[in-house]
Amino acid sequence: MSAHSILSVERLEKRYGDVHVLKDINVAMQPGDFLVLVGPSGCGKSTLLGCIAGLSDVTSGTIRIAGEDRTHAEPASRDIAMVFQSYALFPNMTVGRNIGFGLEVRKVSDGERDAKVREVAEMLKISHLLERKPAELSGGQRQRVAMGRALVREPKLFLFDEPLSNLDAKLRVTMRTEIKRMHQATGASIIYVTHDQIEAMTLATRIVVMKDGVVQQIGTPKEIYDTPVNTFVADFMGAPAMNLMPAKVSRQDGAIRIEIATAGGQPLVLTDYGNAPTLLPENPADLIVGLRPEAITDNDQADGRQIQRADCLLDVVEPAGADTYAVITLGGTEAIARLSGDATVTAGEIVPLSFNLSKISYFDPHSGKRL
């Protein structure tokens, strides 16, 4: 663990009675990181955040903040601030007092507190709301107040617990941008919990994907997207999800031959000329291959050995404006191809598509692990 970590979680375990909620969690984060904990509901991400915040005790393991062991410290002494999903504003206090609450508790002088509150309110564009009560605010405004309350103390670490999930879709996008802008402006260290993989991809500098209390993968958004460590991450991150297709894979003349069953009977045969993963079996084997929808397309301008064309039967066509998604049956499952927005194809048509094998992933069909 680096001495410069703003946060390091080591071998963290958490049980509620017989339920093992967090299993051997190891996460480190550098100052200025925007770390996103993402996973389906019940994966333990909010519990992990609660442990980091000090709102929930840990069964074993260590939590260090700025190098110091804070595993059993009170929330107040961890020098962190948190933005809650429900905003958790104090309903009986004005916006100004809400924002200044932490300073009030710390007995900061009225003048200084006032100045700081105003400064933060200015930045979040809520100066005109300082005298209002939370009940009189819109969802987006409450969100800003909650952020203001966290920002005003300039803590070492910010925790966000699904802060956008109570907003409508449009506001969510706006606030997402606001949070990103805030991060860029302040350089704050942020841990952000969400179940929305788009939020994770757009906001994070590093992503932690969790499932069933276990960390699946930690990496930059690009690493997670391009080289998911298992089929769960491949499926969970990215929309639409990565196509995971059963295929017969064999080594052939230094390349990899991939044979995928199609509905037509004639299998689709592709050849991957890239470096074979070290774990790829020597003998022909049934594996899962993963290709992102944008790797199956009608308009790949690039050329080369890794771009291979084949005729495919389109089962369903779904125009989505900028893109057109087409469903094709490959390896007995539905695969999605991402065609250009003005493609004039219809369901039932047989269309030549190009398969880009430069970013293909191979997974073990039993363990789901990346080879």
Add this chain to the structure above:
Amino acid sequence: MFGRRQIREKWMLLVPAMAVLGVITLAPLVNTLWLSFTDAKITAIATPVNLIGLENYVYALTDTDFQDALWRTLYFTGVSVGLEVALGIAIALLLNQEFRGRTLLRALIILPWAVPTIVNAVAWRLIYHPEYGALNSLLFQLGFISSYQSWIGSPALALNMVILADVWKNFPLVVYVALAALQTVPGDLLKAAAIEGAGPWKRFCAITLPWIAGPLLVVVVLRTIEAFRVFDIVYAMTGGGPADSTKTASFYVYQEYFNYLRSGSGASYAVLIAGISAVLILAYYAAARRQDQGGRA
């Protein structure tokens, strides 16, 4: 957030309440238990107190006067709670119908509950007055009785008259609990039963009553516990008479303590009463727990 500080806080927040309850209820309870094994008396000058083992209990359990008081208390408890429940359900069913003035009637029902117990006792004592009481006058003028009755002056009637007054004060609680429960009975279920040809009585027995039975059971046990302690109304209405016909268990112990000044003997009666109450209290928790779980299921 259940670190050491939270555990310490848990107890710190509780300690003041525990201290008050410990001193005002737990300590006296233990003391009463101890007294019950002694020959203690209430005296102006300190006298030595001797442990006499189970003697008080042997006496108490063979004391036919005390047994009578206990049976009287059980009769009072059973009849008043029974009447309160019957009346409470009937009135709740009525208030669950739609009619003009329903809101007003629902509001009026709380009035008897708000009347202080002692005022209730005194008011009914005036109503029962053998010469100038409203009950005699009303029944006489309506032709129901040909001569004035001595309602609480006659040993045969007195306890029942006390019960009537007690029921009048306490039925509102049952009404409100039953009404709250009735409002959760699904209307579709009743409509379906009506379509199947079930009459009102059949619908009540087959659907409504089972549906409201849980909360009712809890309030019945609670009222039983309260009725079993009955003292105030007896004290203010009849003073236990005539001819001890309204002397309830609590009243009996009160006299043993403060009229005959036999604290040791009185304490043994008190412990016996507490034992019966404890059984009732356990029944209450069982009923409440069943209701709580049923509510969640």
Add this chain to the structure above:
Amino acid sequence: MRRKPLHSVLLYLAALAVALFTTAPLIWLALMSISAPADLTEVPLRWIPSEVDFSRYQALFDLESGAGERFLSALRNSVLVAGAATALALLLAVPAAYSFSRRRAPMVLLFAFLATIMMPPITYVLPLYTAFSGLGLLNSKVTLVIVYTAMLLPFAIWLMKANIDVLPVEVEQAAFMEGASTSFTLRVVVLPLALPAIAATAMLSFLVAWDEFFYALIFTNDLTAKTLPVAIADFAAGRVTDYGVIASVGVMATLPPALLAICFQKFIVSGLVAGSVKG
């Protein structure tokens, strides 16, 4: 669904009967209190007073009259004792309720607390009497306040706990994250949110204390500490020839709780129903 006319008639008759049963004893009490003494001793009774006579109420509020002195001192004692006990009980109940609700204090303890008020007071009274007598605290309002506080406490804790349970826990967590201590959070964050519950609990507690008779009967013996219920029992037991006086005291003692009950009916009924049904 239209009702048959007969059904409607029966319904309204039943409603009328219930209304009469509920209010008649109270109306009669009020009528007695303003009837001329002679009207009250006619046989059979004269139901409508021949003249409206408020003299008893005048006497009750006149310190110089014997009845007035007894009534006014009892009223003062009742207000002080019930008020102080309610305030004390809430002061102790709120932290305890918070402990049960948010600090995982064992529920068995709360059930034990509640069991103490379900026990007949006769099981506590003698040792208390002896102890207070030893301390020279008999016939003192302070004694009643202490005993009533203990009597109100379990129910107040229970009611407050049920209400704190439904407050959003995240708001408290936010306060802790901002560095507030538990006592600060309780005072500044929880209490304002729980204010309606505190008001309801206070009202119910006050009414219970106002109604209490047994301990007051045993622990008090003159005007310095006797509360209204004891005073009323005295009025009724004494050789009063004018029943209207007793009735007027009864009306006065009923007015405060009745007004509270009518004005805050929703509060009180929901507290009662919750308090008697949930375990």
